[in-house]
Amino acid sequence: xxxxAALLELFEQKKISRREFLNRxxxxxxxxxxxxxxxxxxxxxxxPKSGGRLIMGLTGGSTTDSMNPxxxxxxxxQNLNWQIRNNLVEIDHNFDPIPELAESWESTPDAKVxxxxxxxxxxxxxxxTMTAEDVVYSINHHxxxxxxxxxxxxxxxxxxxxxxxxxxxxxxLSGGSADFPFILGDYHLSICPAGTQGQExxxxxxxxxYVLESWEPGVxxxxxxxxxxxxxGRGHFDEVETLSIVDTNARTNALKTGQINYMDRVxxxxxxxxxxxPGVNVTATTGTAHYTIPMLxxxxxxxxxNVRTALKLAIDRxxxxxxxxxxxxxxxxxxxxAPVNRYFNDxxxxxxxxxxxxxxxxxKAGMLDHTFNLHAADAAFAGAVDAAVxxxxxxxxxxxxxxxxxxxxxxxxxxxxxKKEWCMCxxxxxxxxxxxxxxxxxxxxxxxxxxxxxKRFNELLVAARAELDxxxxxxxxxxxxxxxxxxxxxxxxxxxxxxxxxxxxxxxxSISGHMAVDGMRNAxxxxxx
Amino acid sequence: xxxxxxxxxxxxxxxxxxIFVISxxxxxxxxxxxxxxxxxxxxxxxxxxTVQAFRQELKLDLPPHVRYGAWLxxxxxxxxxxxxxxxxxxxxxxxxxxxxxxxLAGMAALIAVPLAIVLGMLAAFYRNxxxxxxxxxxxxxxxxFPEFFIAYILIALFAVQLNIFPSMATINESMGLGAKIYAxxxxxxxxxxxxxxxxxxxxxxxIINVLSKAYIEMAEVKGVRRLRIIxxxxxxNSLSPVINVIALNLAYLVVGVVVVEVVFxxxxxxxxxxxxxxxxxxxxxxxxxxIFASAYIFLNLMADVLSMLVNPRLRQSQQ
Numbered sequence: 001x002x003x004x005a006a007l008l009e010l011f012e013q014k015k016i017s018r019r020e021f022l023n024r025x026x027x028x029x030x031x032x033x034x035x036x037x038x039x040x041x042x043x044x045x046x047x048p049k050s051g052g053r054l055i056m057g058l059t060g061g062s063t064t065d066s067m068n069p070x071x072x073x074x075x076x077x078q079n080l081n082w083q084i085r086n087n088l089v090e091i092d093h094n095f096d097p098i099p100e101l102a103e104s105w106e107s108t109p110d111a112k113v114x115x116x117x118x119x120x121x122x123x124x125x126x127x128x129t130m131t132a133e134d135v136v137y138s139i140n141h142h143x144x145x146x147x148x149x150x151x152x153x154x155x156x157x158x159x160x161x162x163x164x165x166x167x168x169x170x171x172x173l174s175g176g177s178a179d180f181p182f183i184l185g186d187y188h189l190s191i192c193p194a195g196t197q198g199q200e201x202x203x204x205x206x207x208x209x210y211v212l213e214s215w216e217p218g219v220x221x222x223x224x225x226x227x228x229x230x231x232x233g234r235g236h237f238d239e240v241e242t243l244s245i246v247d248t249n250a251r252t253n254a255l256k257t258g259q260i261n262y263m264d265r266v267x268x269x270x271x272x273x274x275x276x277x278p279g280v281n282v283t284a285t286t287g288t289a290h291y292t293i294p295m296l297x298x299x300x301x302x303x304x305x306n307v308r309t310a311l312k313l314a315i316d317r318x319x320x321x322x323x324x325x326x327x328x329x330x331x332x333x334x335x336x337x338a339p340v341n342r343y344f345n346d347x348x349x350x351x352x353x354x355x356x357x358x359x360x361x362x363x364k365a366g367m368l369d370h371t372f373n374l375h376a377a378d379a380a381f382a383g384a385v386d387a388a389v390x391x392x393x394x395x396x397x398x399x400x401x402x403x404x405x406x407x408x409x410x411x412x413x414x415x416x417x418x419k420k421e422w423c424m425c426x427x428x429x430x431x432x433x434x435x436x437x438x439x440x441x442x443x444x445x446x447x448x449x450x451x452x453x454x455k456r457f458n459e460l461l462v463a464a465r466a467e468l469d470x471x472x473x474x475x476x477x478x479x480x481x482x483x484x485x486x487x488x489x490x491x492x493x494x495x496x497x498x499x500x501x502x503x504x505x506x507x508x509x510s511i512s513g514h515m516a517v518d519g520m521r522n523a524x525x526x527x528x529x
Numbered sequence: 530x531x532x533x534x535x536x537x538x539x540x541x542x543x544x545x546x547x548i549f550v551i552s553x554x555x556x557x558x559x560x561x562x563x564x565x566x567x568x569x570x571x572x573x574x575x576x577x578x579t580v581q582a583f584r585q586e587l588k589l590d591l592p593p594h595v596r597y598g599a600w601l602x603x604x605x606x607x608x609x610x611x612x613x614x615x616x617x618x619x620x621x622x623x624x625x626x627x628x629x630x631x632x633l634a635g636m637a638a639l640i641a642v643p644l645a646i647v648l649g650m651l652a653a654f655y656r657n658x659x660x661x662x663x664x665x666x667x668x669x670x671x672x673x674f675p676e677f678f679i680a681y682i683l684i685a686l687f688a689v690q691l692n693i694f695p696s697m698a699t700i701n702e703s704m705g706l707g708a709k710i711y712a713x714x715x716x717x718x719x720x721x722x723x724x725x726x727x728x729x730x731x732x733x734x735x736i737i738n739v740l741s742k743a744y745i746e747m748a749e750v751k752g753v754r755r756l757r758i759i760x761x762x763x764x765x766n767s768l769s770p771v772i773n774v775i776a777l778n779l780a781y782l783v784v785g786v787v788v789v790e791v792v793f794x795x796x797x798x799x800x801x802x803x804x805x806x807x808x809x810x811x812x813x814x815x816x817x818x819x820i821f822a823s824a825y826i827f828l829n830l831m832a833d834v835l836s837m838l839v840n841p842r843l844r845q846s847q848q
């Protein structure tokens with residue numbers, strides 16, 4: 001490396017020409033390690049250019065945030081995580097798993113044993129080379145009794161992880177899982193150096209495109225380009241500054257006055273005004289995120305499917321979409337699989353508001369006199385209370401009585417959700433059918449927020465998970481969506497779009513709907529024009 | 530002078546007891562809130578297993594009095610402990626934020642206090658005239674609006690339309706004093722609008738009260754000019770109540786500005802306290818709460834001391 005450093009110095013002092021520098025580094029076989037920042041004009045015409053400082057204003061940041069991958073709970077630390085770290089697998093904008101730190105992978109025909117080949121020569125920011133040991137450590141951080149990770153549930157199926165040599169990792173699962181690579185694309189499962197613990201997580205040592213320089217939870221993070229970044233065609237900014245701006249008006253003003261050049265969660269009530277602002281682009285992306293209204297089906301009267309069907313029919317989804325989301329979304333069909341998911345069932349009939357039918361089913365259940373308590377707080381999603389009140393009015397047309405119970409935002413997820421019989425809720429969605437159904441609809445899943453238990457559905461879930469034939473899986477998932485729509489305890493009134501705004505000086509490729517903020521990877525994927 | 534020292538000594542001892550009691554009240558208060566740090570940090574993604582693991586890691590499974598005792602013991606050694614949510618030392622979390630809070634409060638006070646006193650004197654001088662009523666109406670209108678409303682108006686005007694001040698008051702260590710003052714001018718103006726009316730009205734009322742005294746009448750009879758009467762005779766004698774109101778407002782500037790912090794994205798102590806209460810991060814809540822309590826106690830003590838010093842009768846008398 002010393003000869004490269006010497007060449008760099010000569011080049012920077014203009015003692016050798018750019019061409020000579022390139023020739024000599026190429027002769028050393030070192031080109032891959034040279035920062036593209038040295039050659040501002042070297043990007044292809046029209047392609048990404050490097051340079052500049054991306055300044056983002058993001059929601060959700062809190063002074064209690066941590067960079068421990070087990071507890072990445074806000075937009076701010078999830079985004080920062082992928083500025084500075086990588087996963088084994090990346091999920092691209094088509095919802096396909098593509099190699100990241102893993103170069104390739106293969107499984108046994110029963111999808112039970114998965115072998116991942118790692119990329120060689122990738123260095124962490126502290127100079128350590130990434131090996132199988134780091135991968136095993138990073139994944140095990142989310143497993144076992146002592147783990148407090150949000151990804152613990154996904155990894156239950158793993159029976160054993162072991163390193164096979166320095167650059168191969170073998171996962172043995174308790175049952176077949178065709179979508180296993182997707183799981184490794186989950187934002188919690190980023191790869192950190194083996195042995196990281198306690199306050200060391202906050203240093204943010206990873207293999208990512210940017211090196212963390214400073215990080216103050218709930219305030220600001222600052223990262224600079226990783227000169228050793230291994231991924232080609234990614235990580236174009238010189239610096240990335242991430243600001244926690246909780247207040248929507250403050251974010252909007254900061255974007256308008258040029259103090260930031262990217263913001264998430266645009267206020268839908270004023271988005272039409274924002275679109276008229278000069279120099280600002282608004283992007284709306286449909287992803288897997290959706291609003292739900294789960295009922296606990298093991299409690300009366302929600303244990304009667306007539307009641308559930310009646311309530312599903314009484315809700316006017318189009319009106320909710322228009323009023324609550326100002327049209328920035330799509331109506332839902334009472335199952336959690338989004339139109340962007342691979343096996344979305346196009347043939348399933350869309351459920352629409354039908355007061356007569358709703359009344360018919362409610363009468364059949366003998367519950368027309370019952371008053372249904374619908375619990376709501378804006379902690380579930382922005383506009384949840386308004387939505388609940390609208391549903392109350394819509395149900396009146398079918399003669400169904402709903403009482404909206406306003407709960408405090410504080411502690412909503414621990415005191416109301418999964419505890420009250422019927423409440424407003426939000427799901428970010430999952431990139432695969434299996435993950436979504438397993439996490440919230442399978443019998444016994446910890447976040448099965450309706451306590452729903454459908455035998456046929458649960459059988460199909462296990463069968464589809466191990467099925468490597470795509471057509472057969474597609475059929476099974478189609479049937480599961482139908483069962484879910486007709487029998488489950490969840491109303492899925494709509495999918496919400498992720499609406500974000502940026503300076504028109506920024507350029508980008510296709511925006512991913514996998515997570516908000518271009519799959520939380522805008523710092524790596526975007527560039528300045 | 531002996532009186533003053535005696536007061537300071539007595540009050541300091543009483544303050545220690547007050548702070549101790551406050552720490553117990555804060556602890557019980559946070560304990561009474563539903564949920565704990567494990568549940569609130571994990572939020573929607575909490576499962577019984579992960580919550581349990583989290584609790585054991587943080588020793589939250591111990592009974593409350595044991596945890597309070599451990600905290601008190603550490604505190605007596607000068608250790609504020611570490612945040613439950615992200616393991617950072619509380620002193621590190623609070624130190625620079627408290628400095629930021631004091632800086633903003635100081636800036637606001639530098640503008641608001643002289644402004645309020647001058648306006649109050651003018652209002653007393655021109656009392657019951659159109660001018661007096663104008664001052665009252667304007668300052669009272671400002672205090673009647675919610676803080677964030679004034680903040681948004683100022684931002685819309687000075688940041689978005691005129692583009693002369695930044696809409697976000699982000700400051701950091703590398704900035705010079707001038708740059709910092711420039712950055713916090715809009716939030717400081719917002720706070721000025723909020724606190725001026727109270728102090729101005731008190732100054733006006735106190736001066737008018739003194740103006741009815743016999744010795745003022747004597748001065749008038751002797752032909753002293755009215756402005757001179759107010760500046761040299763009435764105002765010094767009305768300082769005591771004014772000082773108390775100023776102290777209350779200064780305390781408010783230190784502890785009550787979280788809304789302004791959020792609107793201007795200013796990293797102060799208020800946001801830290803709100804976030805930690807929301808996450809039930811007891812050590813951080815305790816430390817911030819105690820700092821706020823100390824600020825109140827200190828400012829009130831200062832007000833009493835100053836009232837004594839400006840009043841010769843209190844200064845001299847033996848208790």
